[in-house]
Amino acid sequence: MTAEDVIAELKAKGNPQRAKLSLRYFKTGKGQYGEGDKFFGVNLPDTRGIVRKYRDLSFSDIQKLLNNEFHDARTVAVLILVEKYSRGDEKDKEKIANFYLKNTKRINNWDLVDISAPKVLGPYFLDKEKDVLYKLSKSTNLWERRISIMSTFWFIRNGEYRDSLKIAENLLKDKEDLIHKAVGWMLREIGKKDLKTEEVFLEKYYREMPRTMLRYSIEKFDKDKREYYMKK
Numbered sequence: 001m002t003a004e005d006v007i008a009e010l011k012a013k014g015n016p017q018r019a020k021l022s023l024r025y026f027k028t029g030k031g032q033y034g035e036g037d038k039f040f041g042v043n044l045p046d047t048r049g050i051v052r053k054y055r056d057l058s059f060s061d062i063q064k065l066l067n068n069e070f071h072d073a074r075t076v077a078v079l080i081l082v083e084k085y086s087r088g089d090e091k092d093k094e095k096i097a098n099f100y101l102k103n104t105k106r107i108n109n110w111d112l113v114d115i116s117a118p119k120v121l122g123p124y125f126l127d128k129e130k131d132v133l134y135k136l137s138k139s140t141n142l143w144e145r146r147i148s149i150m151s152t153f154w155f156i157r158n159g160e161y162r163d164s165l166k167i168a169e170n171l172l173k174d175k176e177d178l179i180h181k182a183v184g185w186m187l188r189e190i191g192k193k194d195l196k197t198e199e200v201f202l203e204k205y206y207r208e209m210p211r212t213m214l215r216y217s218i219e220k221f222d223k224d225k226r227e228y229y230m231k232k
Contacts, residue, residue, distance in 0.1 A: 001054050003064035003073075009050050010072045014040030026071065026109055033142060033178060034109055040072045047072065051079040055087075059099060066106040078107055078116040085120050097124040101132065104144045110178050117147045122154025130163050137170040142178065145171060149182050156189045161197050164190060172205060177212055184216025191220065202229060 019041030026034040042050075057065075057080055065077035085096045100107070100120050107113055125133060137148035149171060152164035168183045191198035198217070206214055206229050218226050 001057055001061075003057070003061040003068075006050060006054055006057070006061075006065060006076055007068065007070075007073060009053075010040045010042050010070070010076070013042045013046045013050075014072070015043070016041060018043065022071070026111075033176075034071075036069075037109065038070045040070055042072045047075055047079070050076055051083060055080055055083045059095075062099075063103070066103050071109065071112075074106065074108070074112055075115075078112050082116055082119045085123070093124055097121060104136065104147055105141055107147065108143050110146060110182075113143055113146045113150050117150040118153035121147065121151040125151065126155060126158060126160070133163065133167060134170070137167045142176050145174065145176075145179055146182050149179070149186055152186060153189065156186065156193065159193065161190050161194065165197075165201055168201070169205075172209060172213075174210075177210075180210045180213035181216055184213040184219075187213075187217035188219055191217070 019039040022039040022041060023037075026037060026039075028034040028037045054076070062077050062080055065073045065080075068074060068077075081096055081100060085093055088096060097120060100116070107116060121133070133148045133151055136144040139145055139148075149164070149167050152167060155161070156164055164186050168187060171179050171183050174180065174183075187198055187201065190201075202209075202214075202217065209217075211230075214229060218229050221229070
């Protein structure tokens with residue numbers, strides 16, 4: 001099993017019409033966040049099937065997939081990492097997390113981040129020092145900043161909110177809409193588990209939060225409460 005085998009299967013299962021739609025959906029135009037990305041147009045069930053088949057792919061071949069210009073190849077790569085992490089022992093998990101961190105710039109679209117960071121870096125750093133995530137939150141690279149906040153999804157699921165909130169603070173002034181959405185989403189997830197904690201954060205920052213971030217964070221509030229926060 002090789003990276004070349006994976007690419008051959010992706011090509012065979014690709015759909016030109018789906019690929020064309022993906023170009024628009026993932027903002028691949030000049031100056032957009034996904035500029036220059038390419039797609040075979042493979043649907044999710046077929047992608048998952050390929051991941052199951054090649055889940056024992058070597059790290060060198062996973063690297064080749066991450067370096068590939070086609071988005072579908074990088075999707076398979078990160079999903080294989082997630083699969084390996086879920087099945088690995090502590091030594092395996094450390095190797096996978098370190099490999100992931102070396103390749104953050106190749107995990108270069110919001111979907112690639114969202115399907116992997118919460119399931120690799122999240123569980124890995126749950127009971128460890130999180131300096132790496134704080135460093136990523138201050139990166140000049142959009143995807144590394146999104147990785148920093150999305151990794152904390154695992155913390156939230158485990159009732160740990162402190163780091164999510166502190167990273168959210170780091171990202172309050174971020175200029176990118178994709179960061180606003182991710183931070184708002186994580187704040188909303190905190191609110192599902194501990195509404196008081198979310199509201200303490202909102203009372204402190206809602207007047208300076210980007211509107212998209214604020215809207216995402218209060219999406220599940222009742223109408224009156226949403227209107228209260230939106231009047232800033």
